[in-house]
Amino acid sequence: MTRRLALGRTLLRQIRHSRFENLEDAHLPRGDELNDMVRQVFRTGQVLEREMTELRRMEDYRRDFIGNVSHELKTPIFAIRGFAETLEGGALEDPEVNRKFVDKILRNADRLDHLVRDLGEIARIEQGELRMRPVQFSIGEWAQEIVESLEPIASLKNVLVTTSFSAGLPDIVGDREHLRQVIVNLIENAIKYNNEGG
DSSP: OHHHHHHHHHHHHHHHTTOOTTGGGGOOOSOSHHHHHHHHHHHHHHHHHHHHHHHHHHHHHHHHHHHHHHHHHHHHHHHHHHHHHHHHTTGGGOHHHHHHHHHHHHHHHHHHHHHHHHHTHHHHHHTTOOOOOEEEEOHHHHHHHHHHHHHHHHHHTTOOOOOOOOTTOOOEEEEHHHHHHHHHHHHHHHHHTSOTTO
């Protein structure tokens, strides 16, 4: 009886300190009331261990998400600044160039708006309610917008980013913004680790 009471006390102390490595010691066979109490400690420890593991997983996901969104915010800000500085540096006088650059600035401003909305998804992620929003879109136009938004970063490294698609591709269906986040991260890394002139 003393051994089982000591086991129960030890396990409760470990659970209080979020240590679950010796839980199996409390997996006693059904028997008298004392065995049943120690079994309840075991089952309580199991539930707490699962919940703490899930909380840690969600916290890691939240930290990664915030890091990714912060990283993503830099791209359109950098692009808007680059296009605006080019306009200020003389391209404003060229009607063909200024219209094109204003369009790019507006697209990047829209991208900032999407990213700000993404920040609101953190609460939905934590509640397990993150949903994909599939839409139909042209992959060629989508990819070209991404490449244009990354031009200022690529030009700093003297790296050329291009797209190549077969003519007449059908539209695709997917979560345009989440797919964009993935592709932007991949291309930014490709630019960052490329050789100058690549």
